[in-house]
Amino acid sequence: MSDLQARIARIYEQLPPHVRLIAVTKQVAPDIMRAAYGAGLRDFGESKLQEALEKQQQLQDLSDIRWHFIGHLQTNKAKKAIAQFEWIHAVDSLKLAQRLNDLAAQGDRHPKLCLQVKPLEDPQKYGWPFPQLLQELPQLEQCTHLDIQGLMTILPLGLSESESLAAFRAVGDLAAQIIRRSPLTLGELSMGMSGDYRLAVQAGATMVRLGRILFGDRPQTP
Numbered sequence: 001m002s003d004l005q006a007r008i009a010r011i012y013e014q015l016p017p018h019v020r021l022i023a024v025t026k027q028v029a030p031d032i033m034r035a036a037y038g039a040g041l042r043d044f045g046e047s048k049l050q051e052a053l054e055k056q057q058q059l060q061d062l063s064d065i066r067w068h069f070i071g072h073l074q075t076n077k078a079k080k081a082i083a084q085f086e087w088i089h090a091v092d093s094l095k096l097a098q099r100l101n102d103l104a105a106q107g108d109r110h111p112k113l114c115l116q117v118k119p120l121e122d123p124q125k126y127g128w129p130f131p132q133l134l135q136e137l138p139q140l141e142q143c144t145h146l147d148i149q150g151l152m153t154i155l156p157l158g159l160s161e162s163e164s165l166a167a168f169r170a171v172g173d174l175a176a177q178i179i180r181r182s183p184l185t186l187g188e189l190s191m192g193m194s195g196d197y198r199l200a201v202q203a204g205a206t207m208v209r210l211g212r213i214l215f216g217d218r219p220q221t222p
């Protein structure tokens with residue numbers, strides 16, 4: 001068994017069966033992705049559109065890969081993303097949601113979406129502060145062409161374990177609150193990365209997005 005296969009197997013052993021493992025392959029070469037596919041992975045997450053499109057081209061023979069776009073999506077790239085991804089995880093503004101809704105209304109592609117939320121103040125991260133999302137729910141509900149599946153979050157760096165757990169739980173509580181007051185069904189919680197996925201799972205994550213723990217450290221980007 002290769003190291004990669006062993007790492008994948010170890011993660012699968014740890015995850016409850018209802019939690020989907022998304023392999024985050026930004027900066028990972030297509031031949032390594034192919035090996036990961038060979039080891040059983042089918043869900044791949046990319047955060048840069050151009051890089052993702054090139055890899056989709058190179059791996060198009062692996063036709064049952066489910067591609068997840070997990071990065072910040074600019075409105076002007078929404079059309080490409082909607083055509084090429086089964087999931088879009090980081091819908092982080094009403095403007096982007098409305099643009100995706102318009103595109104979905106015109107075409108026949110309906111990717112599954114998550115709304116990115118910020119349980120804590122974090123100027124470096126995109127996403128809805130909770131009060132703003134609650135306030136904008138009526139407009140989101142009018143986006144009837146969207147297939148909104150759940151919430152997504154990325155926590156700020158440097159939190160303690162108890163702070164991370166509390167923040168992940170707050171995202172789950174927000175989803176429950178929205179389900180009670182709105183027709184949106186938010187069954188999915190996309191949360192947890194290499195450093196904090198155990199806590200995310202403890203708090204109810206249904207999808208974890210793992211990069212470094214599977215593929216090793218990425219080269220530093222300037």
Ligand SMILES: *Cc1c(COP(=O)(O)O)cnc(C)c1O
Nearest residue numbers: 024047070193194209210211212
């Ligand atoms: C890079 C990235 C991940 C994976 O992070 P690791 O620490 O490598 O596991 C998860 N989610 C998003 C949105 C990312 O950009």
